[in-house]
Amino acid sequence: MYDEENILLMTPGPVVFHPRVYQAMSRVVFHHRTPEYRKTFGECVSMMKKVMHTENDVFILTGSGTSAMEAAIANCVSPGDKVLTLISGKFSERWTELTETFGGKSIPLEVEWGKAIKPEMVSEALDKEPDIKFVTICHNETSTAVLNPLPEIAKITKEYEKILIVDGITSVGGDYVYPDKWGVDILITGSQKCLGCPPGLGMIMVGPKAWEVINRREKIPSYYLNLPAYKEFFEKSSEPPYTSAISLIYGLHEALRIILEEGYENRVKRHRLMAKALRNGIEALGLQLLAEKGYESNTITAARYPDGVDDGAFREAMQKHGILVAGGQSHLKGKIFRVAHMNIIAEREILLVLAMTGLVLRELGFKCESGAGVSAAQEIFLKNLK
Numbered sequence: 001m002y003d004e005e006n007i008l009l010m011t012p013g014p015v016v017f018h019p020r021v022y023q024a025m026s027r028v029v030f031h032h033r034t035p036e037y038r039k040t041f042g043e044c045v046s047m048m049k050k051v052m053h054t055e056n057d058v059f060i061l062t063g064s065g066t067s068a069m070e071a072a073i074a075n076c077v078s079p080g081d082k083v084l085t086l087i088s089g090k091f092s093e094r095w096t097e098l099t100e101t102f103g104g105k106s107i108p109l110e111v112e113w114g115k116a117i118k119p120e121m122v123s124e125a126l127d128k129e130p131d132i133k134f135v136t137i138c139h140n141e142t143s144t145a146v147l148n149p150l151p152e153i154a155k156i157t158k159e160y161e162k163i164l165i166v167d168g169i170t171s172v173g174g175d176y177v178y179p180d181k182w183g184v185d186i187l188i189t190g191s192q193k194c195l196g197c198p199p200g201l202g203m204i205m206v207g208p209k210a211w212e213v214i215n216r217r218e219k220i221p222s223y224y225l226n227l228p229a230y231k232e233f234f235e236k237s238s239e240p241p242y243t244s245a246i247s248l249i250y251g252l253h254e255a256l257r258i259i260l261e262e263g264y265e266n267r268v269k270r271h272r273l274m275a276k277a278l279r280n281g282i283e284a285l286g287l288q289l290l291a292e293k294g295y296e297s298n299t300i301t302a303a304r305y306p307d308g309v310d311d312g313a314f315r316e317a318m319q320k321h322g323i324l325v326a327g328g329q330s331h332l333k334g335k336i337f338r339v340a341h342m343n344i345i346a347e348r349e350i351l352l353v354l355a356m357t358g359l360v361l362r363e364l365g366f367k368c369e370s371g372a373g374v375s376a377a378q379e380i381f382l383k384n385l386k
Contacts, residue, residue: 001146001321002125002319002320002321002322004058005323006322007035007324008322008323008324008339008349008352008353009321009324010323010324010325010326010339010341010349010353011278011324011325011338011340012170012193012299012300012326012338012340012342013027013140013142013169013170013190013192013193013199013327013340014192014198014199015192015193015194015196015340015342015343015345016196016344016345016349017068017196017197017198017251017255017343017344018196018237018254018255018258018343018344018345020254020258021196021198021251021254021255021258023254024250024251024253024254025198025247025248025250025251027247027250029246029247030246030381030386032239032243032246033239037239037246037249038237038238038239039238040249040250040253041060041238041239041244041249042238042239043253044060044249044252044256045058045059045060045234045238045258045349047253047256047259048060048123048203048252048256049205049259050178050256050260050264051172051173051195051256051259051260051264052168052172052175052179052187052189052203052205053179053180053181053264054179054180054187054205054207055180056179056180056205056207056208057205057206057211057231058203058204058205058206059071059203059204059206059227059230059231059234059240060201060202060203060240060244060249060252061201061202061203061204061225061230061240062200062201062202062240062242062243062245062248062327063200063201063202063254064190064192064199064200064201065167065169065188065189065190065191065192065193065204066094066190066202067202067225068188068189068190068202068203068204068226069094069095069098069167069188069202070164070222070250071188071202071204071225072165072186072188072224072225073095073098073099073101073102073104073165073223074102074162074220074221074222075217075220075225075226075227075228076133076134076165076186076213076214076220077099077102077103077104078103078217079103079104079170080100080103080104080105080372081104081105081133082105082107082129082131082132082133082134083095083099083104083105083106083107083132083133083134083135083136084107084109084122084125084126084129084132084134084135084136084162085099085106085108085109085136086109086117086121086122086135086136086137086138086148087108087109087110088110088111088113088115088116088117088138088141088144088146089113089138089142089143089144090141090142090143090144090147090329090330090331091138091141091142091143091169091260092136092137092141092167092329094167095136095137095165096108096169099136099217102221104134104188107125107129107132109121109122109125113143113144113160113290113330113331113332114144114146114290114291114292114302114371115146115292115295116146116147116148116149116200116292116295117137117148117149117153118149119149119152119153119155119156122135122153122156122157123156123160126156126157126160126162126240129197130196132162133162133163133213134162134163134164135153135157135162135163135164135165136164136165136166136167137150137153137164137166137167138166138167138169139166139167139168139171139177139300140168140169140170140171140174140175140298140300141297142169142170142295142297142300142338143328143329143330143332143338144290144291144302144332145289145290145291145296145301145302145338146290146291146295146296146297146299147171147175147290147291147295147296147297147298147299148295149295150166150182150184151178151182151228151358152176154182154183154184154383155183156372157183158183163185163186163209163210163213164183164184164185164186165185165186165188165210166179166184166186166187166188167188168187168188168189169188169189169190169193170193170194170297170299170300170340170342171189171194171299172187172189172194172195173189173193173194173195173196173259173267173341173343174193174194174204174267174268174271174293174298174299174342174343175194175268175271175272175297175298175299175343176268179205179207179214180192180207182204182205185206185207185209185210186204186205186206186207186210187204187205188202188203188204189202189203190202190203191203191248191251191252191255193299193342193343194299194342194343195252195255195256195259195296195343195355196255196258196259196342196343196344197248197251197252197255198248200245200248200250201245201248201249201252204227206227206231207211210218214228215228216273224242229241258344260281268298268381270346271298271299271341271342272298273380273381273384274341274345274346274350275296275297275299275341276380277347277350277376277377277380277381278301278339278341278350278353278354278377279296280376280377280379280380281350281354281357281372281373281374281376281377282301282303282354282357282373283376284369284371284372284375284376285354285357285358285361285368285369285372285373286306286366286368287303287304287305287306288303288304289301289302289303289304289305290302290332290336295377299340299341299342300301300338300339300340300341300342301338301339301341302336302337302338302339303336303337303338303339304335305334305335305337306338306360306361306366308364308365308366309361309364309365309366310364311327311328311333311334311335311337312334314337314360314361314364315327315337315365317360317363317364318356318360321356321359322356323352323353323356325337325338325339325353326338326339326340339353347381350377351374351377351378354373354374354376355370355371355373355374357373358370358371358372358373358374
């Protein structure tokens with residue numbers, strides 16, 4: 001009954017897109033070196049700055065969020081530079097891999113997966129290694145559903161005069177992110193998460209301190225991801241130096257319009273309400289959350305499987321009932337499942353996921369009150385009406 005055409009995507013990217021985004025992408029592909037396309041692309045950059053809450057340079061790259069991560073490291077980190085890589089899950093590990101790829105020296109600071117990086121940990125690490133130049137962090141760690149305390153950590157890196165590079169792939173567009181106010185030097189995100197557009201675009205914000213570092217380099221070890229080239233080209237003609245993914249830009253343009261129409265404050269409130277309702281529902285079913293209390297993500301939730309419930313059987317049954325959820329990664333594989341509640345997800349989808357989760361748990365022999373999750377979430381929604 002359910003297949004790729006009608007299944008509900010509750011995975012952390014790709015996510016469910018608004019029909020208006022699909023419609024926008026169905027437009028006839030126009031030439032990318034024309035005034036018409038330059039206008040559309042320039043509007044995307046302007047709207048992206050609003051969504052990222054920045055006055056700094058923002059570039060839209062053809063490539064996933066990882067392309068923007070690579071651009072950050074390739075343009076900033078010289079061979080031998082020390083980078084404090086704050087690791088709280090699978091995706092923050094990527095900063096270490098990228099650093100070493102470009103000849104930097106990674107100084108990893110890792111916490112137990114499910115825990116958050118604390119500001120005092122960063123201070124201690126910087127005291128031990130005063131010649132560290134850069135600090136990287138994943139704001140919202142998608143693999144563990146942990147929201148790291150970025151404002152407090154940014155305050156520390158600013159005091160120590162370090163360049164802060166932030167992965168905001170599952171926070172930008174779904175939670176509060178204020179790079180200029182907080183002191184973030186580079187912020188990256190991707191199209192297929194909270195922004196609500198298909199995969200294939202990476203965005204990178206570059207602040208003044210980061211530009212100082214980039215402009216001191218004799219040569220950037222990347223042709224396609226050379227940020228000075230993007231800056232020079234965009235300032236001249238409001239377009240990227242290379243052929244962009246035209247249909248994706250059409251989709252992004254509409255997705256950003258939808259975000260701004262809702263209003264960022266309203267959007268964050270909705271994401272936080274959905275997160276609270278889902279977490280309450282999951283716990284009402286007798287499951288434990290992975291994320292450390294007080295540091296739970298507002299765009300994705302991770303739950304531990306109870307004893308006797310198999311990961312493959314659970315997710316297969318959920319898919320048969322029309323819902324696709326994600327499993328764990330690395331050493332968390334088989335131990336947790338993850339449910340995203342980003343972009344246009346609202347009450348209907350949250351209640352449906354909890355109803356099916358309760359049903360599937362019962363089908364697999366776990367003793368729970370199958371409707372308890374729905375009831376708990378409904379109470380959260382009803383309280384919000386008062």
